[in-house]
Amino acid sequence: MVTSHTAVVGSGYMGGGIAQVLALSGRNVALADVDADTAAASRRRIIAEADDYASRGLFPADAASRIAERVRAAESIEDAVASAGVVEEAVPEILELKSETLSRISAACAPDAIIGSNTSTIAIGVLAEAVHLPERFLGVHFSNPAPFIPGVEVIPHETTRKDVVEAVVTLLGECGKTGVPIKDVTGFVLNRLQYALFGEASRLVEEGVATAEQVDLITRTTFGFRLPFFGPFAIADIAGLDVYRFCYGSLHDAYPDRYTAPASLVEHVERGEKGVKTGRGYLATPTERTGDLTAYRDEAYAALAALLARLGPPPVAY
Structure with missing residues (x-):
């Protein structure tokens, strides 16, 4: 098991949630913030949250007591990180604040301690400039x-x-998470995709094509319905890359400044790699597994539809 002593610096909603994850995996967590009182208040909050989650069946029944036992409110950042083998920084997304905090963390923790940042978009190489011994630093x-x-x-x-x-990655796995290593670019993968979608959604509303409510409804009941099970490349392979190339042509004719078929898509199609129906596309799903893939897809979509029917529509007011 990766180190049993961890620290989370920044005890707001994200930092508090990360502390819960670490504590429920059996780690001791030192929780730090701008001062001891803030850290103590956050500790009380995440224990109360855990109790509420448990009452709704979202956390184990003993989650609150486990978190109370494992999480302590630190007197300072330096106190929190002094004996930690892994430190996660989760302060607000302000470059100067993150840099100052990471400098304090790296000066006070052990030289072999791993330091992670929960930044959403700031390039890790930029943040690394503030870290002593940056070879033990990365984005998490x-x-x-x-x-x-x-x-x-x-x-x-x-x-x-x-x-x-x-x-x-091992630590995250032991916490029930899926750690995905990627390269360091501004925005990473998640937010580059998320903001690309939001930009196009906003244009549709601004152009009068649909209202915000209609865009949200179409998104979550059509292609968004697939995303819990298949990523964009798997979806493209299932649909057929030749179909995607044709659709890109139509979109390019109408919106030449916004849609052009990706070079990789064109190359796959020209090589005859059209996705699942040819046994190779972006992924390499053999044609003999098409039946298994279809069965999984159908069961997954039916189960999600049943879950959504049970939960009802989200309580969002438009």
């Missing part, structure tokens, strides 16, 4: 809400050691 980007979203972006910068990346 949880999504909101941290206790329930399984994927975590793991972002090494140019000099991050390979064993540090491996240790973080």
Whole structure:
């Protein structure tokens, strides 16, 4: 098991959720913030949240007591990180604040302690400039809400050691999370995709094509319905890459400044790699597994439809 002593610096909603995740995996967590009182208040909050989650069947029945036992409110950042083998910084997304905090963390923790940042968009190489011994530093980007979203972006910068990346992925796995190592670019993968979608959604509303309510409804009841099970490349392979290329042509004719078929898509189609129907596309799903894929898809979509019917529409007012 990766180190049993951890620290979370920044005890707001994200930091508190990360502390819950670590504590429920059996780690001791020192929770720090701008002062001891803020950290103590956050500790009380995440224990109360855990009790509420448990009452709704979202956390184990003993989650609150486990978190109370494992999480302590630290007197200071330096106190929190002094004995931690892994430190996660989760202060607000302000470059100067993150840099100052990371400088304090790296000066006070052990030289072999791993330091992660929960930044959403700031390049890790930029943040690394503030870190003493930056080879033990990387991005560890949880999504909101941290206790329930399984994927975590793991972002090494140019000099991050390979064993540090491996240790973080292992730790996340032991916490029930899926750590996905990616390259260091501004926005990473999650937010580049998320903001690309939001930009096009906004244009549709601004152009009068649909209202915000209609865009949201179409998104979550059509292609968004597939996304819990299949990523964009799997979806494209299932639909057929030749179909995608044709559709890109239509979109390019109408919106030449916004839609052009990706070079990789054109190359796949020209090689006859059209997706599942030819046994190779972006992924390599053999044609003999088409039946298994179809069965999985149908069961997954039916189960999600039943879940949504049980939960009802989200309580969002438009």
